[in-house]
Amino acid sequence: MKKGPFEEPPRVAIVVRKPHFGDFEDLPKNWAMNNRLTTFSHGIFSIIITEGERFFIRTVNVFKRQIDGPELVRDVGLFVGQEAQHTQHHEKFNAALRRFGFNVDRIEKNTRRVMRLLEKCLSKKAALAVTVFLEHLTTMLAETGYRFPAFRTEWHRPARDFWAWHGVEELEHKSVAFDVYQHVGGGYLTRVSIAVLMLGLFLVLPWVLIGAWIRFGRIEPAVPATTLGMKLKAHPGLRWGPIKFFLRYLFAYFKPRFHPSDNDSRVHIEAWLSEIAVPLERHP
Numbered sequence: 001m002k003k004g005p006f007e008e009p010p011r012v013a014i015v016v017r018k019p020h021f022g023d024f025e026d027l028p029k030n031w032a033m034n035n036r037l038t039t040f041s042h043g044i045f046s047i048i049i050t051e052g053e054r055f056f057i058r059t060v061n062v063f064k065r066q067i068d069g070p071e072l073v074r075d076v077g078l079f080v081g082q083e084a085q086h087t088q089h090h091e092k093f094n095a096a097l098r099r100f101g102f103n104v105d106r107i108e109k110n111t112r113r114v115m116r117l118l119e120k121c122l123s124k125k126a127a128l129a130v131t132v133f134l135e136h137l138t139t140m141l142a143e144t145g146y147r148f149p150a151f152r153t154e155w156h157r158p159a160r161d162f163w164a165w166h167g168v169e170e171l172e173h174k175s176v177a178f179d180v181y182q183h184v185g186g187g188y189l190t191r192v193s194i195a196v197l198m199l200g201l202f203l204v205l206p207w208v209l210i211g212a213w214i215r216f217g218r219i220e221p222a223v224p225a226t227t228l229g230m231k232l233k234a235h236p237g238l239r240w241g242p243i244k245f246f247l248r249y250l251f252a253y254f255k256p257r258f259h260p261s262d263n264d265s266r267v268h269i270e271a272w273l274s275e276i277a278v279p280l281e282r283h284p
């Protein structure tokens with residue numbers, strides 16, 4: 001839905017939920033589309049994002065005392081509440097991934113090192129700009145999950161419900177870090193320079209993934225080389241539709257007047273919530 005020139009951005013209620021996933025005892029080995037490679041890439045993402053969300057909480061919380069608007073103070077509390085729940089449940093999900101040969105500790109340790117290094121080298125405002133950019137990317141992934149059904153309909157429960165719940169809450173709180181950044185005087189140049197820096201850092205990701213895949217294959221021969229091409233072709237993130245969507249979404253971030261609520265996510269949130277089968281207890 002396009003906003004008119006004087007229209008307020010749509011406000012979305014942020015709700016902290018306590019889902020009942022248990023310890024993911026029933027998680028099947030190839031929970032994403034029965035495809036070992038899709039399962040592998042999303043498993044790695046789960047491990048990285050667990051540490052990333054701790055970073056998001058720290059970089060937003062550091063400005064808590066400088067926020068004076070009651071609405072933003074409330075939203076920051078809800079943002080922290082949601083991200084803390086995500087971290088908790090991702091830890092349980094990652095523990096289940098250990099059963100399938102994921103080297104969780106090593107990936108976690110390396111991600112933690114990168115995040116700590118960023119905090120050490122950057123100013124507090126620039127570190128917050130990292131969170132703002134990464135929150136834009138998590139929102140993009142959540143929207144992709146909604147718009148391209150292969151990302152959700154072909155996934156086994158409870159993984160499908162788990163990612164849908166996380167996606168819904170990312171859409172709900174997508175503006176919070178950005179609003180805090182603007183509130184404390186964060187500017188356009190820092191925001192886009194940090195985005196370029198992060199995109200540069202992501203260039204190492206394919207090598208990390210290849211390394212992790214080789215080690216993963218050593219523990220358990222995951223996919224014979226002859227079928228790897230087929231698995232790659234079946235990966236929903238490597239299709240032209242989602243790639244086009246990613247690029248459009250990414251470039252929108254570089255507009256000087258960009259705001260996360262430029263895209264109205266309310267319809268996605270409602271549709272996704274209606275698909276989730278596990279009970280979602282409201283918290284508190």
Ligand SMILES: [Fe+2]
Nearest residue numbers: 053083086170
């Ligand atoms: Fe999250």
Ligand SMILES: [Fe+2]
Nearest residue numbers: 083135138170
């Ligand atoms: Fe988030």
